[in-house]
Every structure is written in structure tokens, then in C-alpha cells.
Amino acid sequence: MPSSHRYPDTDRAALYRAIAERRDMRHFLPGQTVAPELLQRLLQAAHWGPSVGFMQPWRFVRITRPALREQLHACVERERQQTAQALGERQAEFLRLKVEGIRECAELLAVCLADGRERHVFGRRTMPYMDVASVGCALQNLWLAARAEGLGVGWVSVFEPAEVAALLQLPEGASPLALLCIGPVAAFYDEPMLQQQRWASRAPLADVVFDDAWGGAANWLTGDTY
Amino acid sequence: MPSSHRYPDTDRAALYRAIAERRDMRHFLPGQTVAPELLQRLLQAAHWGPSVGFMQPWRFVRITRPALREQLHACVERERQQTAQALGERQAEFLRLKVEGIRECAELLAVCLADGRERHVFGRRTMPYMDVASVGCALQNLWLAARAEGLGVGWVSVFEPAEVAALLQLPEGASPLALLCIGPVAAFYDEPMLQQQRWASRAPLADVVFDDAWGGAANWLTGDTY
Numbered sequence: 001m002p003s004s005h006r007y008p009d010t011d012r013a014a015l016y017r018a019i020a021e022r023r024d025m026r027h028f029l030p031g032q033t034v035a036p037e038l039l040q041r042l043l044q045a046a047h048w049g050p051s052v053g054f055m056q057p058w059r060f061v062r063i064t065r066p067a068l069r070e071q072l073h074a075c076v077e078r079e080r081q082q083t084a085q086a087l088g089e090r091q092a093e094f095l096r097l098k099v100e101g102i103r104e105c106a107e108l109l110a111v112c113l114a115d116g117r118e119r120h121v122f123g124r125r126t127m128p129y130m131d132v133a134s135v136g137c138a139l140q141n142l143w144l145a146a147r148a149e150g151l152g153v154g155w156v157s158v159f160e161p162a163e164v165a166a167l168l169q170l171p172e173g174a175s176p177l178a179l180l181c182i183g184p185v186a187a188f189y190d191e192p193m194l195q196q197q198r199w200a201s202r203a204p205l206a207d208v209v210f211d212d213a214w215g216g217a218a219n220w221l222t223g224d225t226y
Numbered sequence: 227m228p229s230s231h232r233y234p235d236t237d238r239a240a241l242y243r244a245i246a247e248r249r250d251m252r253h254f255l256p257g258q259t260v261a262p263e264l265l266q267r268l269l270q271a272a273h274w275g276p277s278v279g280f281m282q283p284w285r286f287v288r289i290t291r292p293a294l295r296e297q298l299h300a301c302v303e304r305e306r307q308q309t310a311q312a313l314g315e316r317q318a319e320f321l322r323l324k325v326e327g328i329r330e331c332a333e334l335l336a337v338c339l340a341d342g343r344e345r346h347v348f349g350r351r352t353m354p355y356m357d358v359a360s361v362g363c364a365l366q367n368l369w370l371a372a373r374a375e376g377l378g379v380g381w382v383s384v385f386e387p388a389e390v391a392a393l394l395q396l397p398e399g400a401s402p403l404a405l406l407c408i409g410p411v412a413a414f415y416d417e418p419m420l421q422q423q424r425w426a427s428r429a430p431l432a433d434v435v436f437d438d439a440w441g442g443a444a445n446w447l448t449g450d451t452y
Contacts (some may be wrong), residue, residue, distance in 0.1 A: 005414065006376030008267055014233060015374045015393045016271065018241050019367050025274050036446045040431070045245050047431050052383055054420040054427070060435045061442075068438060079352060087349045094348065112440075121264065121312045122320065122425075123383040130383045132355045133403065136362020140275065141245050143363070144370070150232030157349040157356045169439040177359065179234060188231065194280040199348075202282070203302035205266070205273050209286045213395040214338075216287070220262045225312060 011200060013071030018144045023189045024183065026098045028105040032184045039107060040148060042182070045145040048136030052130040053122030060136050061168050063108040072110070072179060073102045073168050075159045083158060095102045097197055104184030111135060115173035137179055140178075152185035242369045242416040251378030252324045254331040258410045264375060266335060268408070271371040274289065274413045275364030279348030284364050287394050289334040297393050298336070298405060301385045307382060316380035323423055325434075326382045333407030334391060337361060342343055350355045378411035 006012070043060055051057060063069050080099060084091045102108060117131055124130040139155065146153045156179040163174040195201050209218040232238070269286055277283060289295050305326060310317045329336060343357055350356040365381065372379045382405040390402040421427050435444040 004376070005411070007244070007374040009238060010236065011243070012374045014237035014240040014372060015244050016267075017237070018233070019271050019274055019371065022274075022276070029350070040447055043435055044271050045242065045430075047434060048241075048245055048248075050248070050250050050369070050381065052381075052390065054418060054426040054428075056426075056434065058434060059440070061300075061440065062444060064251040064436050065438055081352050083347055083349075086351055087245060099349075102345035109235075114434075121350040123308055123309075123325075125312055125384075126386050128385055128404070129355050129358045130403075131356045133362035133365075133383075136364075137366040137369070139359075140366035140368065141370075143276070144241060144367075145245065147231075148233040148238045150230070155278075156275065157353055157359075160352050169441075171440060174440065178246075185231070187333075192280060196429060202280075205270060208273060208282065208284060208340075209269055209288065211288050212291055214285070214287065214397060214400065215395075221266055222263065 011063040018057065018119055018147045021188060022143055022147045023152065025154040025185055025188070026101045026193060027185060028101040028152060028181060029184045030104040032106040033150065034106045036184060037176070042132040042142045042145050042149070045056060046138040046142040049134070051113045051118050051134035051138070052124050055134070056119070057113050057117055057129065057131040059112045059114050059137050059174065061110040061112060063110060066079065067086045069108055072108070072164065075163045075167070075181065076100050076102060076156060079158045079160055093199070097199065098156055101154055102156065102179065105181035106156070109180040109182065110168055110176050111139065111178040111180055112170060113175045113177055114169070115171045122126065139178065139180070146182060149183070151182055152188065152215065156181065237358065238344065238432060240394065244373045247414060248369055248373045249378065249418060250420060251380040251411055251414070252327045254327040254378060254407060254413060255410045255412055255419065258332040260332045260391040260409060268368050268371050268375070272364040272368040274322055275360065277364070277368045278350050279346055279362035281343070281357065282345055283339050283357040283362070284361050285338045285340050285400065287336040287338060289336060294393065295328065295334055298334070298390065301389045301393070302307055302328060302382055305384045305386055306400070312329040319425070325384055325426065327407045328382065328405065331380070331407035335406040335408065336394055337400050337404040338394070338396060339396045339401045343399065358403065365404065365406070377408055380407040382407065437439055448449050
């Protein structure tokens with residue numbers, strides 16, 4: 001088996017370190033900035049992500065006006081209340097969580113799906129939502145790159161997309177998918193914040209891997225891996 | 227601004243290298259294997275991806291039976307023909323593309339959305355498809371880790387999900403999102419294969435970044451970045 005494409009051990013370790021240490025951050029240091037060239041490097045990382053049929057469905061709107069940031073925060077707060085009501089018995093627990101760092105983070109981006117996506121049939125004729133999957137891939141590049149640069153990133157999806165679309169003057173057919181908080185943090189959570197806060201916990205790997213059919217035991221897995 | 231969270235230069239470079247060199251592979255070396263511990267490491271990388279509300283919606287079905295692999299290949303071939311017909315004037319061009327390496331790749335995984343997702347409201351009450359985005363994030367971890375390990379990965383979404391679900395005996399509510407080809411390759415494409423084959427090209431970064439509203443010029447970007 002050719003091994004020439006494998007990275008040196010220290011380089012592979014760096015990638016796995018970023019994967020393990022990346023967190024969905026909600027606690028940002030206020031009053032900070034991100035150098036434009038660094039922000040551009042992170043956007044480049046996202047833009048080099050894969051996309052179904054190479055359609056590149058992502059559009060990034062950088063929020064620079066304080067009033068617009070406040071309006072977006074208000075959108076999120078409205079949906080936070082709606083989500084709480086929909087959660088039934090977990091309502092109070094949910095309301096105690098900090099679900100966003102929109103007011104404090106150095107940079108705020110709205111990540112949107114572009115308009116005119118219907119013509120992109122390659123790889124999404126039967127699954128139009130593959131464009132959403134592609135944006136997930138792209139943002140993971142940005143998320144990991146940010147961690148390596150020492151910056152926190154938080155993906156906020158607690159909003160009504162139509163409200164955010166109106167604020168950003170999106171064309172018909174375009175749709176917001178993420179409010180992305182980016183910026184310096186005091187510290188990264190040792191484990192996912194939602195696990196720290198006991199909202200949920202990481203499942204054992206063996207719970208999510210099957211052989212050949214749903215529920216088929218993957219006996220080749222070793223150890224207690226999470 | 228605290229810089230202590232930033233990785234050493236060589237480690238950051240390694241991450242950006244993986245981001246830049248990762249490709250959607252369709253050409254795999256036949257007759258190869260992937261050591262189980264390596265496959266597990268890749269799945270772990272995916273499993274450490276972010277997920278909306280920490281819901282961890284991904285399930286991985288490893289395909290070990292040759293007959294099942296052939297059936298899945300047949301699904302993809304059927305949809306490849308359907309997609310071609312839907313493409314109109316680009317039909318012939320599309321049919322010349324190699325869109326999958328299912329028969330040759332060392333390992334084949336079906337990545338599915340789990341059943342019972344409707345109860346996960348946190349972060350997806352207004353956007354249920356955030357679970358799809360999460361799977362994209364998880365698979366990007368796997369994709370980058372595989373590149374660092376010297377392995378190619380290709381995401382195939384050219385299939386009718388109901389057909390694949392039946393073959394894998396997925397429960398009601400679960401849904402396949404990807405057929406993932408993983409394995410050694412002779413070489414990684416110098417640029418995305420679809421760009422090499424002139425299907426599409428990478429847009430300039432300035433085309434996908436706006437300030438404050440759709441279409442607002444992001445004048446802070448520098449250089450001709452792609």
C-alpha cells in the first residue's frame with residue numbers, strides 16, 4: 001500500500017489536535033478584533049471546502065454595523081424563547097444555557113445559502129439538502145483553522161431564517177444557515193459545553209457504527225472509544 | 227489579544243495543507259485495505275464533529291458484503307442516468323465524468339441520519355435541516371484526517387435515498403446521506419476533479435463575501451484569492 005501520501009507524524013498529530021480541541025464557543029472576550037488578513041484566511045479555508053457538484057453554495061455576510069448586530073441578537077433571543085417553550089420539561093434547563101456570544105464576539109458572520117440553487121442538479125436531484133451538507137463541510141474547515149489560529153467559533157442556528165433574511169436583504173431563494181461568532185476567547189472548554197452543562201453527552205462510538213445493516217454489530221471496533 | 231491558544235507555525239501549516247490538499251476522490255487503487263484501527267481513527271474524527279444541540283445525528287454503516295456493495299453501486303448507476311436526463315444540454319458532458327469509486331475503493335461506508343430526530347429541537351426548531359449540516363461538519367473531520375493519513379475519500383450523493391435505506395434496513399425516520407468511498411489512491415488531483423474536467427471552477431472569494439447586506443462590497447479583502 002502506498003504510504004507516500006501520508007503526512008509526517010507531527011503534522012498528522014496537529015490535525016487530530018485541532019479536531020479534538022475545536023469547540024462550539026459561546027463565551028468570547030469582548031472588545032477584541034480579528035485582523036482582516038486572518039479573517040480572510042479563515043474564509044479561504046471555508047471556501048476550499050467540498051461542495052456537491054462543486055456548486056459552492058455558500059455566501060458570507062460580514063456584520064460590521066453595531067445596530068445590525070443588535071437586531072440579529074434580538075432575532076436569536078426571540079427564537080431562544082420559542083425554542084424553550086417547545087422543549088416542555090427541559091425548558092428551564094435550556095433557558096439557563098448561554099447559547100450565543102453575538103454581543104461579545106469580535107467578528108460576526110451570517111453564512112447563507114445562495115439563490116438560484118435549483119439549477120444545481122448534480123448530486124442533489126434526489127437530495128436537494130446536499131447544499132446544506134456542503135456548507136457544513138466548509139464551515140468545519142473554518143472552525144478547525146480558527147482553532148489552530150487560537151480563535152473561538154460558535155455556530156448559532158437559533159433564529160427564524162425569514163427574519164434574518166430580511167435584515168440582510170437576501171434575494172429570493174437565498175437563505176441564512178448560520179450566525180457565526182468568531183473571536184478571541186479566554187479559554188476553550190475542556191469538553192463540549194453542552195456536555196459540561198449536562199445537556200447531553202458524547203455517545204460511545206460503538207453506538208453509531210454498524211456493519212452492513214442498521215443495528216449490525218461492528219465487532220471490529222476496539223476499546224471504549226468516545 | 228491573547229495569542230496563547232494559537233498553534234505553532236508548523237502545526238497551523240499542517241492543517242492548512244490538509245484543507246488545501248483534500249479532494250473529492252473518484253479514482254481509487256483497487257484491491258487495497260484499510261487497517262481497522264485506522265478506519266476507527268477516521269470514524270472517531272467524524273464523531274468528534276460538532277452537532278446542533280449536541281444531537282450527534284450520524285450513523286455509519288460499514289459495507290463488508292460484496293453483494294451489498296454491488297447493489298449500492300447499481301443504485302448509484304440508476305441515479306446517475308436520471309441525473310443525466312435532468313441536466314438537459316450538459317447530459318453528455320455529465321455522463322463522461324467518473325462520479326464514484328464504489329467498486330474500487332478499499333472501504334465503503336453509508337452515512338445516515340438517525341431516526342427519532344424530531345425530538346431534537348435545540349437549534350433546529352426553525353431549521354430542521356441543521357442535522358444535515360452537522361453531518362457535513364463531521365464528515366469534513368473525517369475527510370481531512372484521511373488526507374493526513376494518505377487516504378482518499380469521496381462523498382457520493384447520486385442515489386435515491388429510499389432505495390439505499392431499504393438495502394441497509396434503516397428504521398423509519400432514518401435516512402442515508404452519503405455513500406463514502408475511502409481508501410488508498412495513486413495520486414490526489416492537483417485541483418478539484420470537477421475543475422480539471424471543466425464542469426465548474428472555483429469562484430473568486432470576493433464573489434462570496436459581502437459586508438452587512440447581500441451584494442455589499444467587502445472592500446477589506448485583499449489580493450486575487452480563490
